[in-house]
Amino acid sequence: MNRFENKVALVTGSSQGIGEACALRLAKEGADIILNGRKFDERGEKLIAKIEGMGRKAKFLAADVSKSKEVIKLVDDAIAAFGSLDILVNNAGLETKADFWDVTEDDYDLVMNTNLKGVFFGIQTFVKYCKSNKKAGTIINMSSVHEEIVFPHFAAYCASKGGLKMLCRNLASELAPLNIRINNVAPGAITTPINKDLLNNKKQLAKVLDNIPMSRMGKVDDVAAVVAFLASDEAAYVTGSTYTVDGGLTYHYEEQ
Ligand code: BGC
Numbered sequence: 001m002n003r004f005e006n007k008v009a010l011v012t013g014s015s016q017g018i019g020e021a022c023a024l025r026l027a028k029e030g031a032d033i034i035l036n037g038r039k040f041d042e043r044g045e046k047l048i049a050k051i052e053g054m055g056r057k058a059k060f061l062a063a064d065v066s067k068s069k070e071v072i073k074l075v076d077d078a079i080a081a082f083g084s085l086d087i088l089v090n091n092a093g094l095e096t097k098a099d100f101w102d103v104t105e106d107d108y109d110l111v112m113n114t115n116l117k118g119v120f121f122g123i124q125t126f127v128k129y130c131k132s133n134k135k136a137g138t139i140i141n142m143s144s145v146h147e148e149i150v151f152p153h154f155a156a157y158c159a160s161k162g163g164l165k166m167l168c169r170n171l172a173s174e175l176a177p178l179n180i181r182i183n184n185v186a187p188g189a190i191t192t193p194i195n196k197d198l199l200n201n202k203k204q205l206a207k208v209l210d211n212i213p214m215s216r217m218g219k220v221d222d223v224a225a226v227v228a229f230l231a232s233d234e235a236a237y238v239t240g241s242t243y244t245v246d247g248g249l250t251y252h253y254e255e256q
Pocket residue numbers: 095143144145146151187188189190194195198
């Protein structure tokens with residue numbers, strides 16, 4: 001199914017993990033892709049080759065989305081690259097682990113600027129473009145189950161994802177008249193580089209799996225499939241929602 005024929009998608013943080021899977025999935029279904037990461041390296045080169053191998057166009061734009069100037073330029077350059085932009089996937093994100101009382105201002109700024117501020121101004125740039133060209137658009141933010149449930153020792157991360165939740169709800173109302181949809185995807189524990197410490201710690205991993213009714217980590221493709229749905233016209237009446245992809249983690253119940 002070529003749901004994204006003649007569409008262009010920008011996926012931030014797409015040289016690895018969930019972002020890479022989203023880029024490949026959208027390309028597989030027909031989209032031309034703007035890839036992004038902080039720097040262009042062999043992972044980016046390989047991805048371009050893969051996407052071109054599918055018969056699509058691909059370009060890598062290096063930018064640090066924690067810096068508003070860079071994220072604004074990224075979206076502008078993405079629009080210029082292939083002459084249009086239809087789908088914005090705000091995937092780039094990071095987390096730092098610390099007891100709340102030890103969190104430094106630098107840690108806080110890094111997490112909030114990457115996960116929330118960069119998303120805010122990336123969306124704003126995309127919306128200005130859609131508005132002035134009277135063009136429909138769709139936006140998907142990579143949130144987390146932690147926009148809803150607690151994650152001790154990750155206070156700034158939870159604050160950023162909670163912020164993404166309200167940003168999505170709020171913009172859904174404001175952007176609907178412009179024919180722009182916005183939704184969040186909330187992955188649970190997915191096998192990606194962000195979880196490399198967890199994956200290397202058997203004891204902790206067993207504890208995490210105990211909390212997941214499906215008893216397995218998620219795959220990046222589990223997440224990409226939902227992103228593709230939300231980006232497509234099949235989700236034409238979906239906006240302001242969060243789609244959780246977590247094997248049941250968020251609302252699980254432990255029988256006593
Ligand atoms: C975090 C992971 C964590 C998962 C489930 C994600 O948002 O990035 O580190 O394993 O939530 O708690």
